[in-house]
Amino acid sequence: MKLYSYFRSSASFRVRIALNLKGLAYEYMPVHLTKGEQKKPEFAALTAEQLVPLLETDQGQRLTQSMAIIEYLDETHPEPPLLPADSLGRARVRALSQVVACEIHPLNNLRVLKYLVRDLQVSDDAKNGWYKHWVHVGLEAFEGHLAAAPNSTYCHGEAPTMADCCLVPQIFNAQRFDCDLSGLPRTMAVFEACMKLEAFQKAQPSACPDAEA
Structure with a gap:
């Protein structure tokens, strides 16, 4: 997996925590927000929002929005769970x-x-x-x-x-x-x-x- 992230992005931080809790390896792809790298054509072509985080799965699908990414990780890698059973x-x-x-x-x-x-x-x-x-x-x-x-x-x-x-x-x-x-x-x-x-x-x-x- 690849995680497009910015170190100070709290939304990216959320996903980094979730990946670590799951014990999942990923490649860190930096996107410097204060330098406007999210608006460069090569990144803008990957996501309509032009925001991080962006998670690219092993199969090449691209997922955006931190909450959706975390729930995806929880569904595809259920241990340890990040949502209760009830x-x-x-x-x-x-x-x-x-x-x-x-x-x-x-x-x-x-x-x-x-x-x-x-x-x-x-x-x-x-x-x-x-x-x-x-x-x-x-x-x-x-x-x-x-x-x-x-x-x-x-x-x-x-x-x-x-x-x-x-x-x-x-x-x-x-x-x-x-x-x-x-x-x-x-x-x-x-x-x-x-x-x-x-x-x-x-x-x-x-x-x-x-x-x-």
Whole structure:
């Protein structure tokens, strides 16, 4: 498999974690987003979205959108599972995943932040305030979901799931933007538990081949 990725892309980070949890080997294909490499013809020809991650399977099929890729990996390589066996558990894990992937990330990804500054002439301070606001709103909701359920090591139970694959990259980004992460005891405990695992450590941005010094 080939994974087209950018080291700071949280969506790519999610997929890297999932691949590592599954023990799947892949070739890392760097696409430097801040240099606009995603818009170059050779990459744009591979995906209509011109975004990472893009996973190319051993058979040559190309898959986009991190959540769809993770579910594909879970269906084709079911051990260890990233979704629970029961329908209610799967719904909860998907909901937690979507708090990050659908509520926080779309408002704060690179192209949105660039649009705020370049097209809407928003100041850097205002842009950072925008980022921190939506992180705060989303992670408070995430904490509420965790607090409403029995305590567990990970987002759902005693093994990492797709929700953990989504949460960890979001915390990394929040820390990079100096967001206030106080008042999130359950969320941060899960993050710390995840970062004790090799699969998460090997997927983090600083471990990527294209990581900048």
